Amino acid sequence: MNILMFSQLLALVGFLCGVYGIYRRYAETKRRALPADRSPLKGNPQHGITYAFTLGMMPWAKESTRIHMIAYLRGIGFHVGIFTAIGVLISPFWGPRPEALTLLLTIVLGIGSLMGAAGGVMRLAERNLRGLSHPDDHFAVWLVTVWMAVAALAVWNDAFLVAFYLLSAITMAYIPLGKIRHCLYFFFSRMFFGKFFGRRAVFPHPEAAK
Amino acid sequence: MTETIELALKTLEAQLNQPLETAMEACARCGLCAEACHYYRAEPKLEHIPAQRAEQLRSVYRYEHDFLSRVFPAWTGARKLDEITLANLTEIAFSQCTLCRRCTVNCPLGVDTPLMMRAIRAMATAAGTAPEILVMLADAAIEKGRDPSFYKDMFLEQIKEMEEQLREITGDKNASIPVEKQGAKILYVPLAGAHTILPPAIVFNEAKEDWTLSIFEAANYGVFLADMGRAKAVAKRIVDEANRLGVKEIVIAECGHAYASYRWDVPNWFGDQFNFKVHSLIEVLAEYIRDGRIKVDPTAIPEGVTYHDSCNLARNGGLIEEPRYVLGKITTDFREMTPNKAEAICCGGGGGLVALAEYTERRLAAGKPKADQIKKTGARVVVAACENCRLQIGDLNEHYHLNVRITALTDLVVRAMRLAKPLPGTEADHLFEGEEVSVPRE
Numbered sequence: 118m119n120i121l122m123f124s125q126l127l128a129l130v131g132f133l134c135g136v137y138g139i140y141r142r143y144a145e146t147k148r149r150a151l152p153a154d155r156s157p158l159k160g161n162p163q164h165g166i167t168y169a170f171t172l173g174m175m176p177w178a179k180e181s182t183r184i185h186m187i188a189y190l191r192g193i194g195f196h197v198g199i200f201t202a203i204g205v206l207i208s209p210f211w212g213p214r215p216e217a218l219t220l221l222l223t224i225v226l227g228i229g230s231l232m233g234a235a236g237g238v239m240r241l242a243e244r245n246l247r248g249l250s251h252p253d254d255h256f257a258v259w260l261v262t263v264w265m266a267v268a269a270l271a272v273w274n275d276a277f278l279v280a281f282y283l284l285s286a287i288t289m290a291y292i293p294l295g296k297i298r299h300c301l302y303f304f305f306s307r308m309f310f311g312k313f314f315g316r317r318a319v320f321p322h323p324e325a326a327k
Numbered sequence: 328m329t330e331t332i333e334l335a336l337k338t339l340e341a342q343l344n345q346p347l348e349t350a351m352e353a354c355a356r357c358g359l360c361a362e363a364c365h366y367y368r369a370e371p372k373l374e375h376i377p378a379q380r381a382e383q384l385r386s387v388y389r390y391e392h393d394f395l396s397r398v399f400p401a402w403t404g405a406r407k408l409d410e411i412t413l414a415n416l417t418e419i420a421f422s423q424c425t426l427c428r429r430c431t432v433n434c435p436l437g438v439d440t441p442l443m444m445r446a447i448r449a450m451a452t453a454a455g456t457a458p459e460i461l462v463m464l465a466d467a468a469i470e471k472g473r474d475p476s477f478y479k480d481m482f483l484e485q486i487k488e489m490e491e492q493l494r495e496i497t498g499d500k501n502a503s504i505p506v507e508k509q510g511a512k513i514l515y516v517p518l519a520g521a522h523t524i525l526p527p528a529i530v531f532n533e534a535k536e537d538w539t540l541s542i543f544e545a546a547n548y549g550v551f552l553a554d555m556g557r558a559k560a561v562a563k564r565i566v567d568e569a570n571r572l573g574v575k576e577i578v579i580a581e582c583g584h585a586y587a588s589y590r591w592d593v594p595n596w597f598g599d600q601f602n603f604k605v606h607s608l609i610e611v612l613a614e615y616i617r618d619g620r621i622k623v624d625p626t627a628i629p630e631g632v633t634y635h636d637s638c639n640l641a642r643n644g645g646l647i648e649e650p651r652y653v654l655g656k657i658t659t660d661f662r663e664m665t666p667n668k669a670e671a672i673c674c675g676g677g678g679g680l681v682a683l684a685e686y687t688e689r690r691l692a693a694g695k696p697k698a699d700q701i702k703k704t705g706a707r708v709v710v711a712a713c714e715n716c717r718l719q720i721g722d723l724n725e726h727y728h729l730n731v732r733i734t735a736l737t738d739l740v741v742r743a744m745r746l747a748k749p750l751p752g753t754e755a756d757h758l759f760e761g762e763e764v765s766v767p768r769e
Contacts, residue, residue, distance in 0.1 A: 146349065149348055156590065248373040253402050
């Protein structure tokens with residue numbers, strides 16, 4: 118077994134740990150009670166859920182993201198990079214690939230890591246963010262940022278593959294342990310948001326009385 | 328572990344369902360919720376960021392539920408619950424959050440921070456650290472439900488006097504305020520005080536509605552305490568009354584938390600025993616005007632009027648267009664505040680805060696963003712369809728010298744009905760008619 122295979126094996130173990138950990142979290146949360154809502158509908162919870170995951174995520178949909186548009190778009194760029202890096206990690210299509218795809222992946226991952234670094238610096242420099250953060254928050258953002266940067270390098274040059282797999286092992290295994298697990302609860306949270314406000318016809322908002 | 332802490336933790340565990348656990352776990356601490364909160368807008372500091380407030384409970388939750396946090400608490404900011412932490416949590420939940428859900432709406436993840444604040448309130452109530460006045464008010468309401476005969480005669484006497492006023496104002500000798508009318512279509516549930524009985528009675532009589540007045544009031548302090556036992560006991564009085572009288576519909580006075588709880592929560596608490604439609608008086612007013620059951624003069628209110636969206640009615644209740652429809656039919660100079668509707672800024676009086684005298688200074692400070700909004704409209708009249716909002720805006724009016732008049736929507740509708748006499752206490756309102764609006768828009 119060469120070092121590349123060993124790093125791949127570690128990445129696989131880390132990935133499986135991450136998936137198992139997230140599954141455990143998911144199962145634990147699903148085991149908890151989900152209060153039934155018997156109140157008569159005014160709006161439509163399904164429409165609310167659709168809104169929560171689509172238009173409700175648009176930068177203009179909320180006052181907070183309108184005010185902090187750049188910070189929000191930075192976050193979007195960061196998360197697009199993360200999902201691309203996961204795609205690269207689990208992609209079976211290593212080896213020769215179109216140059217344009219390599220370039221695109223490198224750019225997306227590179228931008229993602231730059232956005233991550235900006236977030237990491239903001240978390241240290243900005244008074245409120247620094248006050249809100251725990252060591253876990255700082256560690257998580259820098260871990261993922263470095264992982265994405267190495268992913269960008271690995272896509273561009275195979276010499277970085279070992280480093281990418283080793284970092285992937287750590288990143289994946291850490292997901293269920295620290296704050297990164299909010300990736301799971303994002304889906305729960307937006308769904309409950311959509312159900313609550315959709316039921317009440319608040320989001321999406323029809324002109325109720327005409 | 329003391330008994331108090333044990334009770335608080337037990338209550339937290341009992342509440343930990345899917346939505347609450349999600350709220351505990353989903354926050355990325357991005358801080359985007361900061362400006363959503365009126366406390367932060369009024370005084371921008373870390374403690375006023377909703378995420379930071381919620382973090383105080385999360386730290387306790389993590390200590391109890393997260394492996395990494397138990398091993399390295401400092402890594403995730405986890406903390407064991409102790410008396411000091413509980414006192415701090417209680418203070419936060421009862422004095423620094425009005426449960427308005429503006430932070431939830433503005434959170435990219437939709438984190439329900441008010442749900443966490445409710446969890447703290449429930450913990451504090453169970454542990455005996457909740458504000459005593461709220462507990463007393465809830466218990467007094469429950470007691471009233473146990474033996475209404477104690478005050479019923481006096482109440483009926485007052486209603487009789489009010490009926491006289493009603494006849495004078497409407498000029499209708501047959502106008503009445505029916506109480507405990509068997510088989511009526513609507514059970515109207517007022518708040519404490521004639522001001523939430525007489526104006527609706529005028530409207531119901533004019534619309535020839537088949538209605539009856541509840542002997543109980545709609546306010547539910549158990550809701551503010553997030554104490555399910557007390558909240559349910561308070562609501563049960565009205566559910567039992569509605570069942571006993573065989574009504575089809577419950578109409579709630581202009582009250583934010585009462586509407587939100589009876590419309591959206593109480594049906595879940597009582598299941599099959601709750602077979603009534605629940606409407607706010609605002610919806611009823613809109614319906615009567617739309618159907619022509621009451622006639623209103625569209626030019627009756629010439630002065631600049633603005634509308635304050637109560638968080639419980641609009642963002643948490645879905646009553647957004649109905650009050651605007653009514654105002655559109657009776658005013659000639661309606662001015663929206665910005666932002667409004669689901670994005671409206673809380674006035675700072677919600678969550679039971681107006682009942683807590685010890686937090687008055689904090690409440691008035693947190694109301695500054697609302698005071699600024701009102702000022703910017705240049706309106707002379709502020710309509711608020713929630714009693715607590717009206718009380719808070721009344722205090723803001725005095726504190727920030729807004730020079731506005733605060734009114735319920737029903738009172739304005741009654742004024743637009745052009746009756747024989749004005750409502751008692753509103754005689755001065757008529758001075759505004761035809762008067763130039765002297766406060767310019769900014």
